[in-house]
Amino acid sequence: MSDMQRFKRVLIANRGEIALRIQRACRQLGLETVAVYSEADADSRHVHEADVALCIGPAAASKSYLDMEGLLLAAKVTEAGAIHPGYGFLSENADFADAVEAAGLTFVGPTGASIRMMGDKITAKRAMRDAGVPCVPGSDGPLPSSAEEVRAIALEVGFPVIVKASGGGGGRGMRVVHSVDELDDAVALTAKEAQQAFGNPTLYLEKYMQKPRHVEIQVLCDTHGTALWLGARDCSLQRRHQKVLEEAPAPGIPPETIAEIGERCVQACRQIGYRGAGTFEFLYEDGIFAFIEMNTRVQVEHPITEETTGIDIVAQQLRVAQGETLDLRQEDILMQGHAIECRLNAEDAATFMPSPGTVTRWDLPGGPGIRVDTHVVSNYTVQPYYDSLIGKIISYGATREQAIARMRVALAEMRVEGISTNIALHQDLLADPQFQEGGVDIHYLERWLAERSPS
Amino acid sequence: MSTVENQVPVFEGIPSSDDLARIADLLVQAGLETIELSDGKGARCFLRVDASASASHVPTSGVPSAPAEAMQTDLAVKAPYFGVLALTELAEIGTLVRQGDVVAQMRIGTLQVPVTVPIEGTVVEVVGQDGVLTGYGAVVVRIEPTV
Numbered sequence: 001m002s003d004m005q006r007f008k009r010v011l012i013a014n015r016g017e018i019a020l021r022i023q024r025a026c027r028q029l030g031l032e033t034v035a036v037y038s039e040a041d042a043d044s045r046h047v048h049e050a051d052v053a054l055c056i057g058p059a060a061a062s063k064s065y066l067d068m069e070g071l072l073l074a075a076k077v078t079e080a081g082a083i084h085p086g087y088g089f090l091s092e093n094a095d096f097a098d099a100v101e102a103a104g105l106t107f108v109g110p111t112g113a114s115i116r117m118m119g120d121k122i123t124a125k126r127a128m129r130d131a132g133v134p135c136v137p138g139s140d141g142p143l144p145s146s147a148e149e150v151r152a153i154a155l156e157v158g159f160p161v162i163v164k165a166s167g168g169g170g171g172r173g174m175r176v177v178h179s180v181d182e183l184d185d186a187v188a189l190t191a192k193e194a195q196q197a198f199g200n201p202t203l204y205l206e207k208y209m210q211k212p213r214h215v216e217i218q219v220l221c222d223t224h225g226t227a228l229w230l231g232a233r234d235c236s237l238q239r240r241h242q243k244v245l246e247e248a249p250a251p252g253i254p255p256e257t258i259a260e261i262g263e264r265c266v267q268a269c270r271q272i273g274y275r276g277a278g279t280f281e282f283l284y285e286d287g288i289f290a291f292i293e294m295n296t297r298v299q300v301e302h303p304i305t306e307e308t309t310g311i312d313i314v315a316q317q318l319r320v321a322q323g324e325t326l327d328l329r330q331e332d333i334l335m336q337g338h339a340i341e342c343r344l345n346a347e348d349a350a351t352f353m354p355s356p357g358t359v360t361r362w363d364l365p366g367g368p369g370i371r372v373d374t375h376v377v378s379n380y381t382v383q384p385y386y387d388s389l390i391g392k393i394i395s396y397g398a399t400r401e402q403a404i405a406r407m408r409v410a411l412a413e414m415r416v417e418g419i420s421t422n423i424a425l426h427q428d429l430l431a432d433p434q435f436q437e438g439g440v441d442i443h444y445l446e447r448w449l450a451e452r453s454p455s
Numbered sequence: 456m457s458t459v460e461n462q463v464p465v466f467e468g469i470p471s472s473d474d475l476a477r478i479a480d481l482l483v484q485a486g487l488e489t490i491e492l493s494d495g496k497g498a499r500c501f502l503r504v505d506a507s508a509s510a511s512h513v514p515t516s517g518v519p520s521a522p523a524e525a526m527q528t529d530l531a532v533k534a535p536y537f538g539v540l541a542l543t544e545l546a547e548i549g550t551l552v553r554q555g556d557v558v559a560q561m562r563i564g565t566l567q568v569p570v571t572v573p574i575e576g577t578v579v580e581v582v583g584q585d586g587v588l589t590g591y592g593a594v595v596v597r598i599e600p601t602v
Contacts, residue, residue, distance in 0.1 A: 055590030077563045
């Protein structure tokens with residue numbers, strides 16, 4: 001790194017595997033780390049290994065990982081110069097990003113203005129449309145109050161349509177409408193729910209794609225006008241809008257198609273002055289891409305892009321935050337081979353209920369093309385307070401078949417005792433002929449689960 | 456200066472009544488009121504000598520006639536916030552503290568968050584270190600509640 005560092009010490013405002021991942025990137029760049037943690041995470045691996053570790057509150061996230069004021073005070077008292085928010089928690093909170101910068105610290109992520117723009121789905125979609133990013137046909141803005149006008153829009157878009165809350169996300173605040181008769185009631189109900197859940201009754205409407213895939217584009221931008229796309233990921237295997245298994249590249253989609261979408265995404269980044277890492281999420285059906293939303297942070301599934309491009313995304317986030325120029329050109333980025341990520345959750349295999357407890361055995365897989373990102377060690381206690389992600393196995397191969405074969409061996413090698421995990425689910429999925437063929441849609445996993453359940 | 460601790464028997468479980476008496480005698484001789492013994496496995500034994508009673512009565516028999524109270528449960532006074540610990544003059548072994556008394560401040564710049572005592576008692580151990588960055592929930596002092 002250059003001598004003109006903006007910061008030498010990074011406060012990691014997160015926990016679990018991503019906190020450890022960020023700590024590793026900091027170490028490689030010669031940056032010191034501050035681990036802030038809740039009382040429940042006192043025994044976490046990154047806490048033990050941090051340069052400075054500080055307990056900032058009780059287990060409740062609202063009083064620790066979500067406590068903006070507390071995090072800023074922790075940065076002050078530990079003399080951290082930057083805050084990396086990871087994913088989840090405050091990573092997409094525009095007010096927090098603004099507050100960090102107002103306190104004279106560097107926020108490792110985009111500006112508050114970018115986060116705010118992408119956080120509002122209507123503004124985000126409008127910005128994307130203006131930048132030439134393909135969007136799903138829809139109302140192009142808030143729904144009018146007149147039921148008649150809403151009906152006219154829906155008829156023009158064509159049923160089925162989906163009514164969504166502007167302030168929603170993560171699968172909340174939306175409703176599919178199959179015919180014009182259901183429309184008025186659906187709009188009224190969704191507006192009411194949106195008001196209750198998000199404090200904002202504003203709705204918009206889109207064409208409901210019936211069997212889309214979830215395909216996303218990773219981007220990386222510096223503050224000197226460089227904006228790069230790092231290929232696509234297919235995250236169609238989801239349960240209740242939670243991704244289960246991801247892969248890169250997206251099977252069966254021509255690289256030229258991805259390149260075209262990628263170029264539009266980075267063009268949009270330049271137009272809005274985006275900085276750092278980000279992800280454009282799309283629905284993909286019948287060769288058509290439709291922008292859903294942009295995630296303005298590092299994502300859980302970032303390692304599969306790291307494997308296929310050889311780029312350390314978290315280290316690049318930190319470099320960009322230092323104000324450095326990305327020393328990469330688009331033509332230098334080669335997307336090679338195939339990578340798969342299986343998210344390991346501490347959950348009951350049948351009911352998907354969280355399975356907290358002490359891990360009494362934790363034997364990790366290895367061998368060529370296998371990477372494990374986890375904060376768990378033997379005798380670690382999985383806490384009931386946070387999400388159930390306990391790690392990620394990432395396999396890489398020259399071909400998709402090789403990546404699958406390596407992953408199957410890795411899952412068979414993995415030994416976990418003391419808690420329940422979803423390893424068996426991943427094994428079954430990898431053996432599924434439809435998955436092996438590639439290109440299943442976002443409803444596939446839930447259908448597959450419903451069909452194999454005895455009830 | 457002869458210290459009390461190198462005359463106190465090694466703590467392995469609850470001391471016998473003879474040992475308790477001997478420890479109580481040592482405390483009185485040393486002008487101390489309380490002592491904590493711990494075995495490193497979490498077991499602790501507190502003894503407090505009532506100064507007024509013991510002043511005129513130095514036991515000579517094996518029976519602990521001084522009112523030494525074994526296995527008192529102590530109370531940890533924890534940091535309600537993180538910051539650089541600044542102990543007050545009350546954070547001193549043997550000090551009688553009352554509910555609401557401030558034994559330390561957690562300092563972050565000009566911000567100060569007081570560490571207050573929840574219940575009346577006597578400070579039996581000062582765990583926190585003055586001037587050290589201290590986390591939420593860390594034990595600052597231990598007090599033995601007044602019965």
